[in-house]
Amino acid sequence: MTVQASPPPLTPRCDQTAVWHALQQHFQRSGQHFDVRQALRSDAGRFARMALQAPGIRADFSRNWLDEATSGLLNDLAHACALPASIEALFAGAALNTTEQRAAWHVLLRCPEDFHSGDAATDAALAETRAAQQAFLQFAEQVRADASITDVVNIGIGGSDLGPAVVVQALEAFRDGDSRKGQGKRVHFVSNMDGDDLGLKLRELDPARTLFLLASKSFGTAETVVNAQAARAWVLQAHGWTGAADAASHLPERLPEPLRQLIARRFVAMTSNGQAAQAFGVQTIFPFSDWVGGRFSLWSSIGLSIAIAVGSAHFRALLAGAHAMDLHFRHTPLARNLPVQLALLDVWYRNFHGLATRCIAPYSHGLRRLPAYLQQLEMESNGKGCDSAGQPLPIATAPVVWGEAGTNGQHAFFQLIHQGPQIIPVEFIVVRERGLGSDAQHRALLANAVAQAQALTEGRSDGPPYTHCPGGRPSTMLVLDRLDPASVGALIALYEHRTFVAGRLWGINSFDQWGVELGKMLARHILEGGAPSKGGEGEGVMAWLR
Numbered sequence: 001m002t003v004q005a006s007p008p009p010l011t012p013r014c015d016q017t018a019v020w021h022a023l024q025q026h027f028q029r030s031g032q033h034f035d036v037r038q039a040l041r042s043d044a045g046r047f048a049r050m051a052l053q054a055p056g057i058r059a060d061f062s063r064n065w066l067d068e069a070t071s072g073l074l075n076d077l078a079h080a081c082a083l084p085a086s087i088e089a090l091f092a093g094a095a096l097n098t099t100e101q102r103a104a105w106h107v108l109l110r111c112p113e114d115f116h117s118g119d120a121a122t123d124a125a126l127a128e129t130r131a132a133q134q135a136f137l138q139f140a141e142q143v144r145a146d147a148s149i150t151d152v153v154n155i156g157i158g159g160s161d162l163g164p165a166v167v168v169q170a171l172e173a174f175r176d177g178d179s180r181k182g183q184g185k186r187v188h189f190v191s192n193m194d195g196d197d198l199g200l201k202l203r204e205l206d207p208a209r210t211l212f213l214l215a216s217k218s219f220g221t222a223e224t225v226v227n228a229q230a231a232r233a234w235v236l237q238a239h240g241w242t243g244a245a246d247a248a249s250h251l252p253e254r255l256p257e258p259l260r261q262l263i264a265r266r267f268v269a270m271t272s273n274g275q276a277a278q279a280f281g282v283q284t285i286f287p288f289s290d291w292v293g294g295r296f297s298l299w300s301s302i303g304l305s306i307a308i309a310v311g312s313a314h315f316r317a318l319l320a321g322a323h324a325m326d327l328h329f330r331h332t333p334l335a336r337n338l339p340v341q342l343a344l345l346d347v348w349y350r351n352f353h354g355l356a357t358r359c360i361a362p363y364s365h366g367l368r369r370l371p372a373y374l375q376q377l378e379m380e381s382n383g384k385g386c387d388s389a390g391q392p393l394p395i396a397t398a399p400v401v402w403g404e405a406g407t408n409g410q411h412a413f414f415q416l417i418h419q420g421p422q423i424i425p426v427e428f429i430v431v432r433e434r435g436l437g438s439d440a441q442h443r444a445l446l447a448n449a450v451a452q453a454q455a456l457t458e459g460r461s462d463g464p465p466y467t468h469c470p471g472g473r474p475s476t477m478l479v480l481d482r483l484d485p486a487s488v489g490a491l492i493a494l495y496e497h498r499t500f501v502a503g504r505l506w507g508i509n510s511f512d513q514w515g516v517e518l519g520k521m522l523a524r525h526i527l528e529g530g531a532p533s534k535g536g537e538g539e540g541v542m543a544w545l546r
């Protein structure tokens with residue numbers, strides 16, 4: 001559905017406010033010399049004062065380079081940038097994606113059944129959204145009940161892969177039954193254009209028992225189209241197709257009726273471009289609105305793989321968790337608002353301390369792909385060099401986000417974080433309740449997370465110099481009570497809102513991705529036989545690849 005979205009509010013960019021200059025002075029005077037180790041030692045109330053609570057998640061900010069003066073100024077900055085107006089604009093469905101004149105209205109997808117906005121256009125969008133949701137959730141239940149299907153393969157990339165993949169992995173414990181006994185579905189994700197991604201999966205699959213979910217907002221993304229075509233060819237060949245192997249020969253109008261029906265049974269699509277999906281041969285299509293951005297789409301029919309894996313009730317619980325975070329974000333004063341405080345910390349570290357990266361360390365096997373998901377969410381949204389008015393930005397924007405599940409990261413890159421010369425803020429994510437392991441295993445895992453945070457702050461100065469760790473290094477700890485649908489929903493919504501807030505402060509349109517488009521355009525050109533750009537290394541490399 002396309003809605004006539006109102007224009008976004010014109011809010012000041014952070015570096016154009018008077019508070020920015022006050023922050024610069026504060027940084028010069030004292031902010032840059034802040035000693036978190038000293039702050040923790042001298043202030044017994046620091047942890048309690050700096051702890052924040054949001055639905056399903058608690059956050060310890062006390063190990064950050066923040067004092068009251070800094071926090072006060074950062075909160076002033078948020079007000080000076082009219083952040084509350086931006087938050088309202090997000091919820092009102094304003095056209096925040098200015099280059100594409102679209103709203104970024106993913107919050108609407110998680111509104112509970114009984115929610116009425118009181119605004120006719122919003123209620124109409126809600127009604128359409130609910131009908132679409134009902135349809136794909138019903139289908140998910142049908143698939144779950146269909147013993148003839150053992151495997152489901154989601155083919156998509158970027159937001160049409162990472163969001164659902166992270167959630168399915170995180171909620172593995174909620175995927176009922178053993179698929180080998182016909183009690184649940186194995187859910188696979190294929191994204192890479194490299195044929196080995198799909199090829200290796202297909203080796204394990206039975207074409208008569210596999211359902212393909214084609215996840216693509218545009219239904220034009222090269223990786224997804226190529227993989228979908230390869231999957232269609234595989235299904236056709238397995239069912240006796242001896243015709244030509246090229247994709248054009250597999251279009252529905254070229255297939256005999258039984259094979260056309262076969263493709264319609266084996267492939268469904270979640271897309272905003274139903275026409276292209278139909279042309280491919282899909283008949284079961286779950287649409288979603290153009291105001292759902294790719295990296296914010298797991299709440300829409302793009303989340304079908306999640307609903308098949310864990311069931312529609314758990315999918316609704318995921319939405320409810322995200323909605324609870326939406327309410328926190330919309331209604332909590334900025335100083336206690338978790339997404340806002342995380343985004344302000346990003347501004348403080350990136351723009352004042354010059355810290356170029358942030359490490360994500362989920363101490364949870366279920367959340368091991370979260371760093372990859374956040375890379376797209378944060379870097380595709382806020383990795384921009386000009387503001388929404390088209391002006392080049394004189395300030396840094398999104399940090400490089402990276403990471404790995406703890407404790408694996410401890411035995412890989414934590415050495416550099418402890419003793420290397422550059423400072424890398426770490427975001428620990430821990431889950432209080434254990435999963436499948438024993439109590440002892442879980443206690444050891446949590447002890448390691450806390451120990452890392454402590455080691456970063458306290459450091460070490462005894463022993464020979466090579467054992468010294470400077471300490472004083474910043475970290476934040478996010479604590480989930482348990483890894484369940486509601487808290488996973490809340491966690492992802494938290495990151496979405498944090499990304500949005502940082503983007504608004506930097507004056508960025510967080511909802512487009514023109515840099516990615518350039519690469520796509522050039523790849524198409526080269527594939528069609530066009531020469532790579534003149535004068536560079538491009539031609540030489542192409543010669544090697546021929």
Ligand SMILES: O=P(O)(O)OC[C@H]1O[C@](O)(CO)[C@@H](O)[C@@H]1O
Binds near residue numbers: 215295
């Ligand atoms: O869902 P689509 O249209 O296939 O797009 C996939 C992904 O490609 C991008 O457009 C660019 O990476 C993402 O924003 C999006 O999530």
